[in-house]
Amino acid sequence: MTLSDLHPGEIGIVKTITTKGPMRRRMLDLGLVPGTKVQMLFTSPVGNPIAYTIRGAVIALRQDAANHVVVQRIL
Amino acid sequence: MSRSYVVALGGNPNTGKSTIFNTLTGLKQHTGNWPGKTVVQAKGYYHYNGKTFELVDLPGTYSLLANSPEEQIARDFICFANPTATVIVVDATCLERNLNLVLQVSEITSQVIVCLNLMDEARRLNLRLDLPLLEQQLGIPVIPTTATTGEGMAELKDAIARIAMGQLRPKPTPLIYEPFLEEQIKALLPSLSRIPANINKRWIALRLLDGDSSILKEVEVHLNEQ
Numbered sequence: 001m002t003l004s005d006l007h008p009g010e011i012g013i014v015k016t017i018t019t020k021g022p023m024r025r026r027m028l029d030l031g032l033v034p035g036t037k038v039q040m041l042f043t044s045p046v047g048n049p050i051a052y053t054i055r056g057a058v059i060a061l062r063q064d065a066a067n068h069v070v071v072q073r074i075l
Numbered sequence: 076m077s078r079s080y081v082v083a084l085g086g087n088p089n090t091g092k093s094t095i096f097n098t099l100t101g102l103k104q105h106t107g108n109w110p111g112k113t114v115v116q117a118k119g120y121y122h123y124n125g126k127t128f129e130l131v132d133l134p135g136t137y138s139l140l141a142n143s144p145e146e147q148i149a150r151d152f153i154c155f156a157n158p159t160a161t162v163i164v165v166d167a168t169c170l171e172r173n174l175n176l177v178l179q180v181s182e183i184t185s186q187v188i189v190c191l192n193l194m195d196e197a198r199r200l201n202l203r204l205d206l207p208l209l210e211q212q213l214g215i216p217v218i219p220t221t222a223t224t225g226e227g228m229a230e231l232k233d234a235i236a237r238i239a240m241g242q243l244r245p246k247p248t249p250l251i252y253e254p255f256l257e258e259q260i261k262a263l264l265p266s267l268s269r270i271p272a273n274i275n276k277r278w279i280a281l282r283l284l285d286g287d288s289s290i291l292k293e294v295e296v297h298l299n300e301q
Contacts, residue, residue, distance in 0.1 A: 021286070022141055029138035031172050056169040 001073060003052065003066040006040035012071030013037055019068040031055035032069055079120065079127035080239040081156065085149055085180060086164030087173050088135035091192045093117075094222040095164055096132045099232070123232045126239065131158070137172075139179045140282075142289055153183050155297050157273050160238040162231070164190045167197035167204060167219070174213075181215060181247035183278050188216050188234050188245070195221040214248040252281075259284055270294060 006012050014036045017024050031054045032038070041051040041058065049060040061069075086092040096102070100119030117132040133152055134145035153161055163180055165173040181187050189209075197204060210217045216234050220227030237243035251257065263280040270276055274297070282290040 025138070026141045029141055029175060031175070055172045057172055 001071060003038060003040070003061065003069040003071055004050065004063050006038075006071070006073065008040055008042050009075075010073055011037055011039045011075040012073045015070045015072055017069055023065060023068065027065065027069065030059055031057075037074075038069075038071065079129045080159040080235075081129050081131065082235055083131050083133055083152055083156070083158040083161040084164065085133045085153065085161060085176065086135060086190075086192075087137055087166065087176060090135070090164045090166045090173065091222045092135055092164040093132060095162075095190060095192060095220070095231075096130060098222050098225060098228055100130055121232070123236050126236065128232075128235065128239070131156075137176060139176070139183075140285070140287070142287070147289065147293075150183075151293050153180060154274060154278070155293065158184075158186070160186045160188060160235050162188045162190050162235065164192050167191045167193045168200055168202060170204070177213065177215070178250070181213070181245075182250055182281075183275050185245050185247050186238055187247060188218060188231070188238065189213065190227075190231055191217055191219045192222055194219045194226060195224065212248065214246045216243065216245055256284065269298065271297075 001012070003012065014032050014034050016034060017027055017032060019027075036055060039053040041053060043050045044060070048063045050063065050066060051058055051060050052066075053059075084092060084096055096117065096119060100121050102117075102119040119130050119132075121128055121130065131152065133149040136143070136146045136149050139146055139150040139153070152158070161180055161184055163177050165177065177187075177189055191204070191206070204219075206217050206219060218227055218231045218234055220231060222228070234243060238245070252260075260277060260280045263283060264276055267276045267279055270279060274294075279290060279294065
């Protein structure tokens with residue numbers, strides 16, 4: 001499953017990132033490295049982007065980015 | 076007239092960077108909270124110990140490598156403008172998120188100071204920060220501050236001045252990559268010999284290996300200016 005499959009309140013652990021280049025770099029810079037805990041907070045009114053808590057900051061990710069973050073749901 | 080020292084001010088968004096800028100320079104630079112606010116470089120001056128320091132407020136970024144306009148401005152300034160010192164403002168309540176940028180900057184320049192801001196917030200949250208250990212592991216001076224109250228501002232000015240005078244020489248812990256990458260860096264360095272000595276060639280080589288062609292364009296612009 002990926003970040004975009006998490007429901008509000010659910011927590012996942014990053015397993016891998018399935019994209020290359022600048023998007024991958026951006027996600028690593030936001031703290032999405034393997035082992036990072038991410039909580040899904042809520043979606044915007046139209047469902048995209050989605051807000052997540054990543055290493056102490058609330059970050060909004062577009063669905064096309066969230067689709068590339070493979071996670072394991074733990075909660 | 077004495078020369079002025081150029082000091083770059085970088086940091087993640089929402090770390091109080093612009094407040095630090097205003098406190099140091101006394102300028103009323105606008106502080107707001109929307110993305111890319113500080114896209115145009117704001118500059119200000121302050122005096123300390125009879126010397127003039129020119130402070131350049133860089134855009135708030137999480138990284139120097141993802142090539143957004145803000146990140147390119149910050150990256151090019153730190154890499155090519157040769158500031159006397161670069162101060163990275165870090166959110167003390169959110170250290171691990173912020174240290175990514177510290178690492179990236181310290182890979183470009185050793186003339187770097189970590190300004191650990193929002194210390195009042197960190198205390199309110201009962202966070203205990205081992206500053207000597209942080210300094211030791213980074214190899215970079217760490218100055219705890221609360222810009223809104225002025226806490227640590229004198230110490231920050233003092234650290235900047237001591238770097239400018241050569242009395243303080245940070246030695247950032249070097250990042251050594253995997254052997255195959257280190258070999259590639261070594262192989263590339265001879266072809267970068269025309270790049271002026273004040274530019275970190277190892278870092279340029281790393282960017283080229285990263286497939287970042289925008290850095291080549293900047294190097295060319297810089298060479299033509301010389």
